[in-house]
Amino acid sequence: MATTETDARAAGLNPSAFSEIMPRLRKPIIVLGLVALWEAWVRLFDVPELLFPAFSDVLVALITGLGIGGEPILWAYTWQTLSVVLQAYVVSVVLAVVLTGFAINSAWGKELLSTVTGIFQPLPSIALLPMAVLWFGFSKESLIFVVVMSMVWPLAASLTVGFATVPPTLLRLGRNYELSRLGAMWHILLPSALPAMIGGLRVGWGFGWRTIVAAELVFGATGNDSGIGWYINNSRVFLQITEGFAGILVVVIIGFITESLFRVIQRFTTHRWGMEAA
Amino acid sequence: MNDILAVRTSESPQRAASPGEANETLLSVRDATIQFPAPKGRKGAVVTAVKNVSIDIRRAEKFVILGPSGCGKSTLLTAMGGFIPLSGGAIELEGRPVRKPSMQTVMVFQDFFQLLPWKTVRANVEFALRQRWPRMPRGERRERAEHFVDLVGLSPQLNQYPHTLSGGQKQRCAIARAFSVSPEVLLMDEPFGALDAINRERMQGELNRIWEEGRPTIVFVTHDVTEAVHLGHRIMVMTEGPGQIRRLLDNPHVGMLPYDTQGQESVAELREMLIPAG
Ligand SMILES: Nc1ncnc2c1ncn2[C@@H]1O[C@H](COP(=O)(O)OP(=O)(O)OP(=O)(O)O)[C@@H](O)[C@H]1O
Ligand SMILES: [Mg+2]
DSSP states (O other), X not given: OHHHHHHHHHTTOOHHHXXXXXXXXXXXXXHHHHHHHHHHHHHXXXXXXXXXXXXXXXXXXXXXXXXXXXXXHHHHHHHHHHHHHHHHHHHHHHHHHHHHHHHTTOHXXXXXXXXXXXXXXXXXXXXXXXXXXXXXXXXXXXXXXXXHHHHHHHHHHHHHHHHHTSOHHHHHHHHHTTOOHHHHXXXXXHHHTHHHHHHHHXXXXXXXXXXXXXXXXXXXXXXXXXXXXXXXXXXXXTTOHHHHHHHHHHHHHHHHHHHHHHHHHHHHTTTTTTSSOO | OHHHHHHHXXXXXXXXXXXXXXXXXXXXXXXXXXXXXXXXXXXXXXXXXXXXXXXXXXXXXXXXXXXXXXXXXXXXXXXXXXXXXXXXXXXXXXTEEOOSOOTTEEEEOSSTTOSOTTSOHHHHHHHHHHHHOTTSOHHHHHXXXXXXXXXXXXXXXXXXXXXXXXXXXXXXXXXXXXXXXXXXXXXXXXXXXXXXXXXXXXXXXXXXXXXXXXXXXXXXXXXXXXXXXHXXXXXXXXXXXXXXXXXXXXXXXXXXXXXXXHHHHHHHHHHHHHSOOO
């Protein structure tokens, strides 16, 4: 990595500008390093492709799968999975807001929500998949059900914390300006709870994403459509290990993208409003 | 900005004790008693924060409630705003009992958390205007918001978020917002209490200047004698223990300059009064 600094000088960047971009470059450099290690390890030790394909091969499979010089099959699988998670996400957010909204208005409601959250949060919702199949059949609904069950509780928990930490003065402000219950929710409670909520959305998304991939692995196709988890498992069955790795790579990349999406959301909301340190 | 204030105050260092010959009562407090459950006592034990207070707030006056820390000033003021119930007595605004907070009695709080962090200075004011006059045309609302922001000298910060404002600027914004909705009564709970001495003095002058426009009715709570003499047409002195009225006096020195000797006498006199008897 020593050459990078000289490269930077050669490119006409002064050292201070370099030290400014360096922190941003750290992550890409680490990723590149890991990828190089992977490639070198496979090539040097001649690891069989059926056990662990080289990165370059996986990359080719990925690009082909995305439609450059091949059938664009990965898009459909990926979209299938994403659409299930997104639908479940919307349902979970609405459900969490409604549940928490009711809970904050009564002591019983509060206790009920915290008890139910306490029961379901530690339960890996994938364990509910067999029951979901019993109730909804081998359908998209079953998947949505388990994904919702994985997301809604961490979301509700973070919202509860968010609502509990609204500055009392803002609550008084809301009463002073004659906000209705819904109005107070919309104008005071939800925005105040946003930092906590974004945390919950992040965690919720992570849980949901893991659950859906796991569910598809176990579950196979849902009706006619099948997702990326199914694709990964199928690749193993048909000994297309490189394709399977490409599928895994897609899962990882989507994780990266959503994480940076959350960071962008934070930059334009809570960081900008000084509600969270940047 | 401060020139205006300097000219005004030096032109008329002494003003009639109370404006408006009619002396029409706007807000009346009848024999108000306010009790809280004792922090950790036997069942039914209470702390009496305010005891048998009766006052008539006149239209278009600046009425100051002065008293030592913990004597029940905030409690009385929040009750006037309808935020907390009375244990005894009555509070009436234009003959109608005050039961819950409304935009007729708008509060300016002491702390810096009364602005909505996710709204700019302008949007904070417009939020209040939208609540007050939902059908007000956009353009008019913008104009009115700008006018009041300008009135408190915050025009340069019009589009800034609260976390980028100084403490004094935050209070100015809160004052602009409260004034903009033209409430019957403005309730101000030590709005300058968290400011440094110089800023506080400046804000007092500004408040006097802003009051001149439209002459709203203001009930102002403070424990600062100089502030009371600077601002109040009438000053009510409260005693410690259960908060009671010690004295109610007309203040001929409203708007006085810090070096006004006559004003200083009142200050000394009031200060004497605040020293606990015995
Ligand atoms: N919610 C409450 N529960 C119990 N006691 C309270 C409550 N609010 C106020 N008190 C008590 O009532 C008394 C008056 O409090 P209050 O806040 O009105 O004082 P204050 O005059 O505004 O003082 P300061 O100048 O320090 O703000 C205090 O003894 C306080 O402990
Ligand atoms: Mg107080």
